Amino acid sequence: MIRFKDDIKSESIEHKFGGDGFITVDSLNECDEELNNKGRVLAHTTIGPGCSIGYHEHHGESEIYFIMKGDGEFNDNGNIVPIHAGDVTYTFSGMGHGIRNTGNIPMEVVALILYA
Secondary structure (H helix, E strand, O other): OOOOHHHOEEEEEEOHHHOOOEEEEEEOOOOHHHHOOOEEEEEEEEEOOOOEEEEEEOOOEEEEEEEEEOEEEEEEOOEEEEEEOOOEEEEOOOOEEEEEEOOOOOEEEEEEEEEO
């Protein structure tokens, strides 16, 4: 199966989980079956300078971020850690996280949510 660029659903979201500003989410999957029913989200997310995804917890699922571009801060259960392009973060079921773009260019992140 191939999903072409023109078929990708894009959505602008304000204050995601209480975060600052806007993010843009390009959904790379349309249904759980595309992830072998082992996950629900594969997305390319763009976080503008000064914008963020607020702290939230995952239950029954985990989330992985691959930082493709930019610099920021990752809230790992209340522990703030600097992140940069090439870094990977893991948030397991029962844990929480948030992410903030502290740089001056859009941060690009690939997010994958898998069932625990």
